[in-house]
Amino acid sequence: MESLKNRSIGIFDSGVGGLTVAKSVRKLLPHEDIIYFGDTARVPYGNKSKATITRFAHQIMFFLMEKRVKLVVVACNTASSLSLGSLKRHYRVPVTGVIGPGVREAVRLSKNGRVGVIGTSSTVSSKAYDRELAKAKGSYRLFGKSCPLFVPLVENGFTSDPVTYKVARKYLKEFKAKRIDTLILGCTHYPLLKGVIAKVMGNVRLVDSSLAVAREVKGMLGDKGLDACRGRRPGTIRCYVSDDAEGFRKTAGMFLKEKIDVKKVTL
Amino acid sequence: MESLKNRSIGIFDSGVGGLTVAKSVRKLLPHEDIIYFGDTARVPYGNKSKATITRFAHQIMFFLMEKRVKLVVVACNTASSLSLGSLKRHYRVPVTGVIGPGVREAVRLSKNGRVGVIGTSSTVSSKAYDRELAKAKGSYRLFGKSCPLFVPLVENGFTSDPVTYKVARKYLKEFKAKRIDTLILGCTHYPLLKGVIAKVMGNVRLVDSSLAVAREVKGMLGDKGLDACRGRRPGTIRCYVSDDAEGFRKTAGMFLKEKIDVKKVTL
Numbered sequence: 001m002e003s004l005k006n007r008s009i010g011i012f013d014s015g016v017g018g019l020t021v022a023k024s025v026r027k028l029l030p031h032e033d034i035i036y037f038g039d040t041a042r043v044p045y046g047n048k049s050k051a052t053i054t055r056f057a058h059q060i061m062f063f064l065m066e067k068r069v070k071l072v073v074v075a076c077n078t079a080s081s082l083s084l085g086s087l088k089r090h091y092r093v094p095v096t097g098v099i100g101p102g103v104r105e106a107v108r109l110s111k112n113g114r115v116g117v118i119g120t121s122s123t124v125s126s127k128a129y130d131r132e133l134a135k136a137k138g139s140y141r142l143f144g145k146s147c148p149l150f151v152p153l154v155e156n157g158f159t160s161d162p163v164t165y166k167v168a169r170k171y172l173k174e175f176k177a178k179r180i181d182t183l184i185l186g187c188t189h190y191p192l193l194k195g196v197i198a199k200v201m202g203n204v205r206l207v208d209s210s211l212a213v214a215r216e217v218k219g220m221l222g223d224k225g226l227d228a229c230r231g232r233r234p235g236t237i238r239c240y241v242s243d244d245a246e247g248f249r250k251t252a253g254m255f256l257k258e259k260i261d262v263k264k265v266t267l
Numbered sequence: 268m269e270s271l272k273n274r275s276i277g278i279f280d281s282g283v284g285g286l287t288v289a290k291s292v293r294k295l296l297p298h299e300d301i302i303y304f305g306d307t308a309r310v311p312y313g314n315k316s317k318a319t320i321t322r323f324a325h326q327i328m329f330f331l332m333e334k335r336v337k338l339v340v341v342a343c344n345t346a347s348s349l350s351l352g353s354l355k356r357h358y359r360v361p362v363t364g365v366i367g368p369g370v371r372e373a374v375r376l377s378k379n380g381r382v383g384v385i386g387t388s389s390t391v392s393s394k395a396y397d398r399e400l401a402k403a404k405g406s407y408r409l410f411g412k413s414c415p416l417f418v419p420l421v422e423n424g425f426t427s428d429p430v431t432y433k434v435a436r437k438y439l440k441e442f443k444a445k446r447i448d449t450l451i452l453g454c455t456h457y458p459l460l461k462g463v464i465a466k467v468m469g470n471v472r473l474v475d476s477s478l479a480v481a482r483e484v485k486g487m488l489g490d491k492g493l494d495a496c497r498g499r500r501p502g503t504i505r506c507y508v509s510d511d512a513e514g515f516r517k518t519a520g521m522f523l524k525e526k527i528d529v530k531k532v533t534l
Contacts, residue, residue: 042308047514048307049511151419152415152416152418155415156416158416163434166429247314266322
């Protein structure tokens with residue numbers, strides 16, 4: 001199994017946001033190599049249909065299969081919500097998304113069982129978080145709210161601008177009456193708005209699922225005996241994008257604090 | 268030439284925004300049939316590279332060629348800025364974009380020769396408006412500013428929200444010192460923000476190029492003897508999108524005040 005162990009972990013996202021997940025995986029599993037794919041030619045996914053996102057996800061899976069990855073992380077909440085089931089049905093390689101780990105973390109943190117989730121329009125309307133929470137033991141209520149302006153605000157550097165506070169107050173207002181004590185940041189861009197969201201929400205626990213995902217990946221690799229050999233050289237990260245490597249490299253700095261190798265490919 | 272005359276005009280855009288152009292064409296040329304393509308699976312174009320947008324534009328041209336259109340309007344400012352030259356070089360069918368008509372309209376309106384243009388990041392950094400204005404007789408200065416949040420604000424219905432005023436004041440502030448008297452709305456979504464932009468800019472003429480484009484189309488059809496026969500039945504409009512016909516139909520209502528037929532196709 002030596003050769004399988006030393007294969008890379010594949011991580012994909014609609015764009016640059018999934019690097020928050022890649023960063024957590026690198027931190028927790030420093031010996032693992034990562035191949036990251038960002039679909040920058042077709043970003044964003046958040047307001048597109050299930051059929052289209054599933055088609056894109058399969059194209060990316062095919063790319064990652066050719067790179068012979070040992071495990072795939074769907075780091076995009078929208079693709080996890082709409083297409084994870086289809087990917088799991090079709091491929092032998094273990095695949096995980098970001099919904100399950102985020103929900104399990106929220107369940108661990110919530111005291112009153114009232115949990116909020118914010119995400120893109122497609123994520124929230126898919127009800128994927130609701131279905132995952134229904135699997136948890138105990139009684140929980142989930143309140144979802146789509147926040148479609150958060151991604152463009154982050155991508156345009158408005159991470160602590162007064163405009164963003166105004167938008168956040170508008171979007172998050174309805175959670176006050178719901179008395180949630182835990183809020184899942186159900187989009188890879190949202191951890192960059194943690195400061196704004198925390199201020200607007202006050203005394204509510206925020207779930208950044210990237211750490212939970214990294215723990216899930218560690219568990220899966222361990223269970224299957226696929227973890228890279230200890231004492232091996234430090235892991236590497238190689239990024240592929242479907243458009244404009246240079247632009248990706250620049251924005252990536254906001255997410256991942258290291259220099260990365262980025263190549264453009266056409267799927 | 269009868270059969271050529273009765274073919275449709277092809278209009279394409281990254282999404283729904285180009286319907287502002289389709290609307291003007293229908294108004295000025297009520298006997299013409301229109302085939303509209305919105306690339307909703309890959310929208311937006313505004314922050315993507317020239318190579319990628321040009322690849323998308325050629326795929327759409329191929330689709331329109333199969334529909335046997337007699338003329339193509341690139342209704343997207345980004346695609347016009349980045350890819351019009353390539354399309355004109357490769358196809359026999361007459362192709363027009365939105366940059367030239369917009370610039371000629373601005374030249375007609377400006378008294379002091381100081382013209383502003385707002386658009387997506389890719390449009391503004393392409394310098395396509397600068398190159399077009401350089402062809403005008405007389406002495407003009409162009410000041411460009413990208414406003415990347417305007418499209419998501421429009422698409423999420425924030426067309427007259429206080430947030431949008433705040434963003435507009437931030438983006439447009441720098442035009443004050445430039446003493447422009449004319450501002451080109453260099454993106455098909457921006458006419459929907461006319462109210463906000465007019466209030467923020469005060470006494471400045473706003474150029475909505477959709478009317479200018481319709482006049483250009485009329486002129487081109489006339490010159491080439493390709494205009495639909497007068498006295499013919501009223502023209503029709505058929506829309507094709509690369510994702511989610513239902514969502515397009517809904518948003519289309521904001522742009523085009525008539526019921527439309529929308530089909531999803533995979534390019």
